[in-house]
Amino acid sequence: MPVTDPSPALQAAVEPDEAALAERFERTVAAEERIEPRDWMPEAYRKTLIRQIAQHAHSEIIGMQPEGNWITRAPSLRRKAILLAKVQDEAGHGLYLYSAAETLGVDRAELLDLLHAGRQKYSSIFNYPTPTWADVGAIGWLVDGAAIVNQVPITRCSYGPYARAMVRICKEESFHQRQGFEILHHLSSGTPEQHAMAQDAVDRWWWPSLMMFGPPDDASPNSARSMAWKIKRFSNDELRQRFVDMAVPQAEALGLTLPDPELRWDAESGHYRFGAIDWTEFHEVLRGNGPCNALRVEHRVRAHEEGAWVREAADAYAAKHAARAGAEVAA
Amino acid sequence: MSAEVRAEGGHGAVPVEGVATGTPTPTRASRRDWPLWEVFVRGRRGLAHTHVGSLHAPDATMALRNARDVYTRRQEGVSLWVVPAAAITASSPDERDPFFAPAADKAYRHPTFYEVPEGVQHL
Ligand SMILES: [Fe+2]
Ligand SMILES: [Fe+2]
Numbered sequence: 001m002p003v004t005d006p007s008p009a010l011q012a013a014v015e016p017d018e019a020a021l022a023e024r025f026e027r028t029v030a031a032e033e034r035i036e037p038r039d040w041m042p043e044a045y046r047k048t049l050i051r052q053i054a055q056h057a058h059s060e061i062i063g064m065q066p067e068g069n070w071i072t073r074a075p076s077l078r079r080k081a082i083l084l085a086k087v088q089d090e091a092g093h094g095l096y097l098y099s100a101a102e103t104l105g106v107d108r109a110e111l112l113d114l115l116h117a118g119r120q121k122y123s124s125i126f127n128y129p130t131p132t133w134a135d136v137g138a139i140g141w142l143v144d145g146a147a148i149v150n151q152v153p154i155t156r157c158s159y160g161p162y163a164r165a166m167v168r169i170c171k172e173e174s175f176h177q178r179q180g181f182e183i184l185h186h187l188s189s190g191t192p193e194q195h196a197m198a199q200d201a202v203d204r205w206w207w208p209s210l211m212m213f214g215p216p217d218d219a220s221p222n223s224a225r226s227m228a229w230k231i232k233r234f235s236n237d238e239l240r241q242r243f244v245d246m247a248v249p250q251a252e253a254l255g256l257t258l259p260d261p262e263l264r265w266d267a268e269s270g271h272y273r274f275g276a277i278d279w280t281e282f283h284e285v286l287r288g289n290g291p292c293n294a295l296r297v298e299h300r301v302r303a304h305e306e307g308a309w310v311r312e313a314a315d316a317y318a319a320k321h322a323a324r325a326g327a328e329v330a331a
Numbered sequence: 332m333s334a335e336v337r338a339e340g341g342h343g344a345v346p347v348e349g350v351a352t353g354t355p356t357p358t359r360a361s362r363r364d365w366p367l368w369e370v371f372v373r374g375r376r377g378l379a380h381t382h383v384g385s386l387h388a389p390d391a392t393m394a395l396r397n398a399r400d401v402y403t404r405r406q407e408g409v410s411l412w413v414v415p416a417a418a419i420t421a422s423s424p425d426e427r428d429p430f431f432a433p434a435a436d437k438a439y440r441h442p443t444f445y446e447v448p449e450g451v452q453h454l
Contacts, residue, residue, distance in 0.1 A: 038421070050352040059342040088404070095401050099385045102367070106353035108387065109364045119351040123342035147342050165384070172405075212342060286346065315365075318389035 029230055034160035037103040045229055049159050050104050051120070052231065054111045057097035058122035062115075062296050064090045066130040067139060075133060082179050083136065089172050096165040103161045116301045124282070125212050127290030134187055134194075134201035140180015142202070142209040142247070148173045149243045150213065153233035162231075181250065188255045195255075202251070203259045210274070211282045213240035241271055248272045367416040368394040370401075372408035380412050388413075 021040040028035060035041055064087045071087065074080035098108045114120040125143055130136065151170055157163040187198035214220060214236040226232040234242075248265075251258050262275035284290065365387040371380035383402050388394035394413040403411065422430050438444045447454055 038423075047352045051347065051350050054353070055345045055350070056342070059345070063342065085404075088400075092401050092404065095386065096384060102385070107364060110353050114351045114353065121345050121350065123345055125342055143342070150342070168383075314389045314393055318393070321390065 029158045032230075034163065035158050036160045044225075046104055048226060048229070048231065049162065050101060050106055053097050053101040053104070053162055054106070054114070054120055055122060057094045057101060057111070058115045058120060059126065060090050060094035060097060062122040062126045062300060063143075065296055065299055066126055066128070066292075067136055069130050070133060070136050073133070074136075079183070086140070086176050086179060089176065093169050093172070096168055097162075100159075100161040100165045112304065116297065116304065118297065122296075123212065124285045124290060125208055126296060127285050127292045128204070128208055129291050132197050132201060134184065134197040135205070137180045137183030137187065137198065138201035138205040140176050140178075141184055141250070142180075142205045143212070144173055144176040144180060145247065146209045146212045146243050148177060149239050149246070153239075154231075156230070156233060158230035181254070184254050184256065198254070199256050202254075202256050206258050206260070207277065207281075208285075210240055210244070210277055211279075213237070213243065215279065215282075244272050244274055365389045368398070368413040369416050369419065370394075370398045371412040371414070372398075372402055373410035374407065375409055380410065383407075385416060386413075 022042060025035070025039070025041055025045075028039070035045075067083060067090075068087050071080060071083050074083050098111060101111060102108055111120065115122070130139070148170065151166055151173065154166040155163055155170055157166065184198045184202070187194040189195075217223070217235045217237045220236055223232060223235065227235075244263075248258065248263065260275045262273065264273055266273045285293070288294075366389075367385055368388055368391075369385050370383050372383050373380045386394065386397050386401055388397050391413060395411060398411050398413050402408070434440075
């Protein structure tokens with residue numbers, strides 16, 4: 001029997017109405033099952049994920065720049081090979097994430113356009129400069145460290161493709177953090193100048209790393225919906241505290257201090273207490289007034305435009321071979 | 332400061348208001364990018380190829396090379412397949428397809444369905 005489109009009346013009877021679909025979606029999420037690309041999902045859920053995954057992907061590839069800045073000047077061949085591998089990983093992370101975003105029905109090419117046009121953003125942490133080699137260490141230890149704390153819970157995100165991408169990313173991140181820690185450890189136990197260089201980098205990166213977790217919970221009203229959808233698992237403040245508790249003993253092992261006079265162990269709560277964060281600086285950077293905002297986007301656009309000939313050549317090559325294969329089949 | 336910021340994604344705080352979320356692509360034909368390829372990796376000899384993700388490439392050769400660089404940087408595989416995503420036929424637009432319903436009421440297909448007297452072994 002040939003299959004034809006059912007009549008509209010029949011179709012209405014067969015297709016569950018939106019309320020039923022929504023209920024099934026809620027039930028799936030509540031049961032800790034994953035939502036997959038072809039499942040029905042609320043439009044706001046789809047939009048939230050596109051925004052989050054796209055901006056996460058942008059952060060990965062923009063994040064290549066502050067460190068890429070040091071590849072040609074790494075102090076040894078060993079360090080250079082490690083840094084190359086690390087920066088290449090970040091490109092890979094971007095690709096895993098663009099591929100996850102595309103399962104939601106958007107085009108990677110369009111997401112890149114939106115980044116280039118400033119209509120989508122990336123994490124403001126990458127708008128700080130990397131003036132010394134110790135910055136590469138501080139980024140690995142603190143920035144990748146904070147990213148790990150943020151990313152591990154996303155491996156259990158309700159959206160399957162995002163969660164799976166995050167499993168791959170988290171596996172790769174631990175090397176990033178360790179190589180940064182190692183750089184700082186070597187500098188810290190080196191000459192007084194090297195020690196001072198390590199301390200200076202940590203002094204500059206500590207507070208921006210804490211800001212990576214976002215504003216305090218009481219200033220982040222819409223997080224609740226992402227929590228209900230199980231996209232976000234822990235609040236900004238919870239994750240920030242987790243990071244501080246891990247970083248303080250590590251700083252001691254490095255022989256470096258953290259630039260916070262109020263930092264102290266609180267035996268009662270079992271946590272380190274830290275001083276107030278200066279959010280005005282954070283908002284300035286976010287508004288586009290950070291030290292490197294314009295530079296990062298300009299560089300990205302230039303890389304994209306100057307790489308156009310490579311994409312065109314690959315296209316031409318593919319077209320030529322497809323034509324040849326077609327001719328052989330015809331012959 | 333009115334625009335809300337949230338620690339979304341891996342590297343934390345990004346704006347969540349006034350951010351474009353792209354236009355849904357109605358058809359594959361409208362894609363500006365290279366064709367999409369699904370990537371499968373055989374982790375080691377004796378294992379089946381497993382889906383690991385996707386990528387864009389102009390042709391199969393480039394898709395394989397890119398898949399190697401993106402998905403096997405740490406010896407994750409000994410063999411790679413790339414398949415044009417457009418060539419895949421899927422069961423239905425929903426992962427909870429009634430297509431699979433016939434299997435739901437056939438518990439007798441599983442060994443645990445059967446009662447075995449106590450003490451009987453190797454069954
Ligand atoms: Fe990353
Ligand atoms: Fe990283």
